Amino acid sequence: MFERIAIxxxxxxxxxxxxxxxxxxxxxxxxxxxxxxxxxxxxxxxxLGEIADSAEAAVAGAELVVLAMPVGAMVEAxxxxxxxxxPGAIVTDVGSVKRSVAEALAPLAPPHAFLIPGHPxxxxxxxxxxxxxxxxxxxxxHILTPLADxxxxxxxxxxxxxAFWCALGANVEQMTPARHDVVLAxxxxxxxxxAFNIVAMxxxxxSVTESEVVKYSASGFRDFxxxxxxxxxxxxxxFLHNRDAVLEVLGRFSEDLAALQRAIRWGEGDALxxxxxxxxxxxxxxxxxxxxxxxxxxxRDEPQ
Amino acid sequence: MFERIAIxxxxxxxxxxxxxxxxxxxxxxxxxxxxxxxxxxxxxxxxLGEIADSAEAAVAGAELVVLAMPVGAMVEAxxxxxxxxxPGAIVTDVGSVKRSVAEALAPLAPPHAFLIPGHPxxxxxxxxxxxxxxxxxxxxxHILTPLADxxxxxxxxxxxxxAFWCALGANVEQMTPARHDVVLAxxxxxxxxxAFNIVAMxxxxxSVTESEVVKYSASGFRDFxxxxxxxxxxxxxxFLHNRDAVLEVLGRFSEDLAALQRAIRWGEGDALxxxxxxxxxxxxxxxxxxxxxxxxxxxRDEPQ
Numbered sequence: 001m002f003e004r005i006a007i008x009x010x011x012x013x014x015x016x017x018x019x020x021x022x023x024x025x026x027x028x029x030x031x032x033x034x035x036x037x038x039x040x041x042x043x044x045x046x047x048l049g050e051i052a053d054s055a056e057a058a059v060a061g062a063e064l065v066v067l068a069m070p071v072g073a074m075v076e077a078x079x080x081x082x083x084x085x086x087p088g089a090i091v092t093d094v095g096s097v098k099r100s101v102a103e104a105l106a107p108l109a110p111p112h113a114f115l116i117p118g119h120p121x122x123x124x125x126x127x128x129x130x131x132x133x134x135x136x137x138x139x140x141x142h143i144l145t146p147l148a149d150x151x152x153x154x155x156x157x158x159x160x161x162x163a164f165w166c167a168l169g170a171n172v173e174q175m176t177p178a179r180h181d182v183v184l185a186x187x188x189x190x191x192x193x194x195a196f197n198i199v200a201m202x203x204x205x206x207s208v209t210e211s212e213v214v215k216y217s218a219s220g221f222r223d224f225x226x227x228x229x230x231x232x233x234x235x236x237x238x239f240l241h242n243r244d245a246v247l248e249v250l251g252r253f254s255e256d257l258a259a260l261q262r263a264i265r266w267g268e269g270d271a272l273x274x275x276x277x278x279x280x281x282x283x284x285x286x287x288x289x290x291x292x293x294x295x296x297x298x299x300r301d302e303p304q
Numbered sequence: 305m306f307e308r309i310a311i312x313x314x315x316x317x318x319x320x321x322x323x324x325x326x327x328x329x330x331x332x333x334x335x336x337x338x339x340x341x342x343x344x345x346x347x348x349x350x351x352l353g354e355i356a357d358s359a360e361a362a363v364a365g366a367e368l369v370v371l372a373m374p375v376g377a378m379v380e381a382x383x384x385x386x387x388x389x390x391p392g393a394i395v396t397d398v399g400s401v402k403r404s405v406a407e408a409l410a411p412l413a414p415p416h417a418f419l420i421p422g423h424p425x426x427x428x429x430x431x432x433x434x435x436x437x438x439x440x441x442x443x444x445x446h447i448l449t450p451l452a453d454x455x456x457x458x459x460x461x462x463x464x465x466x467a468f469w470c471a472l473g474a475n476v477e478q479m480t481p482a483r484h485d486v487v488l489a490x491x492x493x494x495x496x497x498x499a500f501n502i503v504a505m506x507x508x509x510x511s512v513t514e515s516e517v518v519k520y521s522a523s524g525f526r527d528f529x530x531x532x533x534x535x536x537x538x539x540x541x542x543f544l545h546n547r548d549a550v551l552e553v554l555g556r557f558s559e560d561l562a563a564l565q566r567a568i569r570w571g572e573g574d575a576l577x578x579x580x581x582x583x584x585x586x587x588x589x590x591x592x593x594x595x596x597x598x599x600x601x602x603x604r605d606e607p608q
Contacts, residue, residue: 124600188523219492232580296428
């Protein structure tokens with residue numbers, strides 16, 4: 001599909017793309033760069049691909065360039081590689097925010113390259129090149145948010161990029177960057193924010209010690225610690241770059257939580273029951289859609 | 305250990321105790337009752353134990369009686385079985401709230417029986433007799449909250465009950481009912497409340513459809529749907545009976561969330577990073593304490 005692809009950023013996502021692209025045959029050669037020399041060495045030791053000495057060197061001659069770094073680092077990277085991009089090169093990214101990325105990167109892309117922002121709905125709570133694995137994108141959604149570019153060559157590039165992600169096992173959807181940011185604020189950004197909040201809060205309590213929280217965490221709390229273990233740099237950038245959509249849905253969450261708080265204070269059992277019962281139905285839909293396993297406790301408590 | 309135990313309530317927990325008690329040899333005969341005739345029939349079909357026609361009949365001659373029902377149903381059950389309890393019978397429960405249970409049940413227990421409230425920190429998001437399994441309590445904590453009863457026979461009964469739970473595979477801890485309720489408000493009740501809240505909120509949004517939320521739920525939201533799938537009756541009773549501790553910790557959560565909201569609004573990247581980084585450390589402690597698996601995504605995304 002591609003003779004040569006460049007991946008800038010060798011974390012969980014970049015490493016997984018490298019492994020999946022070669023395993024699937026979607027790319028013959030994978031060139032990687034990471035601005036952290038230690039990460040470059042580890043990516044080299046893992047055999048993820050050829051390691052370049054600079055972002056410019058990595059993208060030279062590449063037909064596809066993937067920005068696999070925190071959203072806040074993308075402008076600098078794009079400015080650096082712009083002049084080095086080959087004619088007809090496709091540039092995409094894997095950031096969890098799309099509107100600010102598209103707006104900031106578009107002016108930096110040379111006219112002979114095709115910028116097509118994207119976001120794989122895949123990941124784990126682990127970080128770094130060692131966390132990558134080839135099947136990460138299998139059966140997961142990949143959202144592309146193409147720019148308003150009417151050239152037929154641009155449309156062809158979008159098709160080619162979609163085919164690349166399909167080859168890695170993903171199902172590809174298209175939407176506008178603004179739509180993406182609203183949807184992900186609900187499904188991803190707010191859940192992570194409240195997980196970070198409850199975990200940090202528990203650490204600060206005076207009434208209950210941290211060791212008690214850890215000891216009895218299997219009663220619910222431990223679920224939140226998993227998503228709160230995600231990369232802090234990546235998440236800082238998400239909240240800085242998707243501020244408006246996150247604040248809007250967070251306002252709604254707080255409003256509903258205040259109503260729930262009031263129902264508890266006044267002992268409104270029926271209202272509590274109805275709300276809890278509705279929440280249960282959503283679980284069934286998630287499982288029917290193939291987005292989670294029906295195994296109790298995700299199977300993590302199975303006897304070893 | 306016990307010749308005859310009675311379990312009132314044949315849901316996930318009651319069924320699991322029945323299976324575990326016989327598999328471990330901790331009880332020779334298990335008598336069950338559930339006030340729902342359909343649940344009784346299903347428990348019978350599953351071979352969980354001898355099924356009695358009434359709670360009074362179930363407890364007659366039993367050395368141990370376990371109230372395995374929602375907290376809100378316990379007073380009625382205790383009032384019914386009190387006169388039928390055998391001399392020296394131990395009565396315990398598995399409710400997620402302890403202070404209100406202990407206070408309400410103590411006056412109803414006859415002087416010749418020993419009431420010892422308890423709470424297994426174990427469960428899944430599934431409900432009903434079919435959801436039970438014998439290994440549910442293995443390696444999990446079981447909290448006993450004995451009453452202030454100075455009789456040596458009471459202390460002996462507490463030891464015997466602790467030995468029973470150990471035989472089922474649990475690690476037993478003792479604390480006061482009030483302490484239990486504060487600790488569980490943090491580790492269990494608040495996490496469930498905010499999971500219920502975010503899932504119900506997502507269903508009500510106008511800006512994002514329910515099918516979009518389901519479709520992209522693997523980005524974080526699906527984790528919350530799991531614990532929001534727990535039994536609504538049980539959880540309604542938890543919030544009605546542990547109101548004060550829940551409201552206190554909920555107030556703290558909302559206060560911290562408001563600070564986080566402000567940090568996002570004003571673009572305070574360092575504050576966000578520091579908080580997210582702290583939350584990550586708690587995850588490591590949970591794993592080191594053996595309270596969760598280190599497998600990424602709990603292993604649910606492993607290739608089938």
